[in-house]
Amino acid sequence: MNNIDIEKIREDFPILSKKINGNPLIYLDNAATSQKPSSVIEGIKYFYENINANPIRSIHSLAEEATKAYNDAREKVAAFINAEPEEIVFVRNATEAINLVSFAFPFKEGDRISSTYMEHHSNLLPWLRLKEKGINVDIAPISDIYELDLDYYKQLPKNTRLVAVTHASNVTGTINDVKEITRFSHDQGALVLIDAAQSIPHIPFDVKDIGADFVAFSGHKMLAPFGIGVLYIKKDIAENLKPFLTGGEMIKDVSLSKVIYENAPNLFEAGTQNVEGAYGLGLAVDYLNKISMKSIEKYENELTNYLYERAKELKKVDVYSGKSKRFGGIFSFNVAGLHSHDTAYLLDKKGIAIRSGFHCAQPLIEDRLKLDGAARASIYFYNTKEEIDTFIYELNNIADKYGRR
């Protein structure tokens, strides 16, 4: 694992030297949110001490600096996923991005949307809500190794207008072949929305290569502050969409009898935006680029393989992730006979932070996996083999003491 200077990287993340319950923090809840490097934390302070003003609106010098910072952030994010700046809409998070599409997309009664069984609620509930308007939602099934059946996308139900699919599952870790899904869906005249909240922080993402029409992701899972996220909208799609929120700076001309709206992305950014967040996201992208997404992917793959290799030693632990042909650094499990919350509680006493519960994917966990919750460890590039060793050691102790078949 020498493609990454892990010691140097860990020094960039102040929180990683924190102690939790008397033990060094082992942060394995990265699929929930990532930690932030000093460059982002200090960058926010720098923004308020040097750049702060309301961008786009005011014309004084400071506002121009703020506008430039905001635009620069948009350009950085665009380049990061190989998009054009005008295709990047800043939102709060992936959830808001997907909700935006559910309001802006010109659905008609009788249209169909295709979601899947492995979605986070954020890529399911906005669509289910459209049922009230006479729009039908189909749920693509998943196989016993938690993969989508690509053949499903070769023969979508008639009138399918939009295919919504996650790039990487936050529970099973499955990485879907979104390029193929997009190709098949386009062949049948459906547009494609990809929930990339769990993939863009971890693997190189080229939106032009994938060809998707909408991509949603959150900044806070990729080193940026909370409250900033991204919706990518393909250039030629945007003009057919309706506005989402209306208000300041999303118009060209307003009278009481007629409103002429701005073009994307401004059309979808009503009101003063989270400028500090966008600036922070730009710095987060700088940091990821410095290490390179290719190196991050390689390192995380090695770490994930190491974790699954070590997990073979575990007895009285059931594992639900990592069964698909391609998967990311997600490890979902239960100690036999113990609720995931209690497992999380016991690991926390040793300083190990993991997630437990439904992971906002209740249909998957409850209906498909037939569980009342799962514990989940999720890695990022600042995690180490030594941390994995400690995690496996402590998990084994818990399983020994509390596990019951």
Add this chain to the structure above:
Amino acid sequence: MEDDKFYELVELYRNPEHFGKLTKYNYSEKGYSPSCGDKFSVYLDVENGIVKDASFEGKGCVISTVSLSKLCSFLIGKPLKEIEKMELKDIENLLGIGDISISRVKCATVGLDAVRKVYKEVKDS
């Protein structure tokens, strides 16, 4: 919470008292703790304002399961009105722990909330 105390609660969790649907009951309510995934039903047999019998079923963590079990034990034979003045502190006392963390409050109070709903129903009728 000390390890021994937690172990003791896990033992109670594996074979909880008052688990299963009552054959005779006149009130039932559901309780949820969504982040945790807890889903319970509470069954109460109430006569002249007195809880004759109480039980629960469903799935959840150690904290929610044991607090529901202990709450049933506590309520049986008492006026349902007792629930009106009960709060988190009382559940902690029933569990014998004093340090429920913020993230577990919903687990601890899932039964309390359900029985409160029953009490409201009884009061309103």
